[in-house]
Amino acid sequence: MFIDYRQDHLKVVREVLSTLVYPVQLAVNMPIKLGRNLSETLVSRKSLMEENSRLREQAHLLNTRLQRFDVIEAENLRLRALLGSTINFQDKVLIAELMAVELEPFRHLIEINKGRRDGVFEGQPVVDGGGIVGQVVHMGQFSSKVLLITDPNHAVPVQINRNGLRTIAVGTGQNNALLLEHLPNNADVKTGDLVVSSGLGQKFPRGYPVGTISEVTHEPGDPFSKVTVIPSARLAQNREVLLLWLSGEEGNHADGETKD
Amino acid sequence: MPQSAHSRSWIIALSLLVALMLTAMPLPEWAVNWRPAWVAMVLIYWCMALPDRVGIGISWTLGLLLDVQQGTVLGQNALGLAVIAFITLKSHQRLRVFPLVQQAFLVCGYILLFQIIVLWIKSMLGIPPMHWSYWMPAFSSMLLWPWIFIILRDVRRKFKVQ
Known part of the structure; x- marks a missing residue:
């Protein structure tokens, strides 16, 4: 246990065993997935059409917004080029599906159906449409486990968008709250x-x-104020998440470090 | 008949596999904390019924699988399961003659012990669960024990696993 916790020698063992356990997880996942597929197949025409029109509207809206971002991104790149630093916005992503299996209670872990075979690595950031979900902690050949940002043992370095104030968001163990630590009362x-x-x-x-x-x-009586944050990722509801490969992760590491 | 006894090992393996699956099965929100310790219960049964076939080695291996499945530190469940397997092996003759209700209480005690070991390891790692519902699995296991016992006994007799 000590070796597993403090050092990394047992990673291989865990990986092999987790490949062995994968069929079990798959078998548990199967009926639920079938049920979902069935209920998706049996949706009425009307609600499908409603959803379709809603999604089309949304896509329209997002596209419009994206056009503006394109301009801004181009401008940003130009300004950065003037400043002499390079930054690449194109991160590689991969969609992973959540497996409907329960992991250790009292910890915020989820299992996803992508593993080392798909190039997942330890510590890889995981996001969804709303925001950051967590990071990969264990992986097998076919599946991996993701620690959510709401786990009490997890912390994300963050900053407040409005004024750039830097702090750390720590998980609380509840899936709808994070705490910002060490913010003075006058922050x-x-x-x-x-x-x-x-x-x-x-x-x-x-x-x-x-x-x-x-x-x-x-x-x-406290030197620090208590600041609660509601996570913007739909941690308890999403079925799909995105695995991110940061540009500058492999190869041009020197670039990644001189970003700021 | 050593050969036929050997060929029935898959029954034991299958029951343990089902227990692993039940452990990973999603439950509604209110029932999550009441999830019985399936693997521990099935293991206690086999240790009690066939102490010469299922022992500490199997428990340890099973515990490792459980660790990997649940994403815990390797060895946490393994140690806990090995300890309760050891106790069950020591007391299997007494356990067998107890009435079901008394057995259930004892199983509850064993699973509490298992949970204390796991809690001990978790608090060493700095991630104690800090909620009273942590102990619920022991009691739900106690309530379910008679059924588990009867089902597994019937399976064992039907397939003549010995």
């Missing part, structure tokens, strides 16, 4: 502020949303 934080990843830990990419501040309380 400029407000309810509703967007919190994004700062990329300082070199694990998570910079600028992905983590959550919005839901509550700021000042305890008279």
Whole structure:
């Protein structure tokens, strides 16, 4: 146990065993997946059409917004070129599906159906449509386990989007709250502020949303205020997540480090 | 008949596999903390019924599989299961003659012990569960024990596993 926890020698053992266990997880996952497929097949025509039109509307909206981002990105690149630093926005992504299996209770772990075979690596950031979900902690050939940002043992380096204030978002063990640690009472934080990843830990990419501040309380006796953040990723509901490969992860590592 | 006894090992393996699957089965939110310790229960049964076939080695291996399946530190469940297998092996003759209810209480005690070991390891790692519902699996296992016992006994008799 000590060796597993402190050192990395048992990684191979874990990987082999987890490949052995994978069929079990798959078997558990199967009926639930079948049920979902069935209920998706049996959706009425009307609701499908409604969903279709809604999605089309949304795609339209997002496309419009994207056009603006394209311009901004181009401008940003140009400015950065002027400053003499390079940054690549194109991160490689892979969609992974959540497996409907329960892992260790009291910890926030999920299992996804992509593993080493798909190039997943330990510590890889995982995001969804809303924001950062967590990072890969264990992996097998075909599946891997992801630690969510809400786990009490997990922390993300973040900054507040409005003013760039840097801090750390620590999991609480509840799946709808994170805490910002060590923010002094006079720090400029407000309810509703967007919190994004700062990329300082070199694990998570910079600028992905983590959550919005839901509550700021000042305890008279405490030097720090208690700031609660609601995660913007749909941690409890999503079925699919995205695995990220940061550009500058392989090869041009020197580039990645001189980003800031 | 050593050969035929050997050929029935798959029954034991299958029951343990089912236990592993039940451990990973998603449950509704309210029932998650009540999930019985399936693997521990099935293991206790086989250690009690066939102490010369299922022992500490198998428990340890099974525990490792459980660790990998659940994403815990390697050896956490292995140690716990090995310890309860050892105790069950020591007391299997007494356990066998107890009435079902008394057995259930004892199984509850064994699983509590298992959970104490796991809790001990977890708190050493700095991730204690800190909630009273951590202990619930022992009690739900106690309630389910008579059924598990009867089902596994019937399976064992039907297939003449010995």
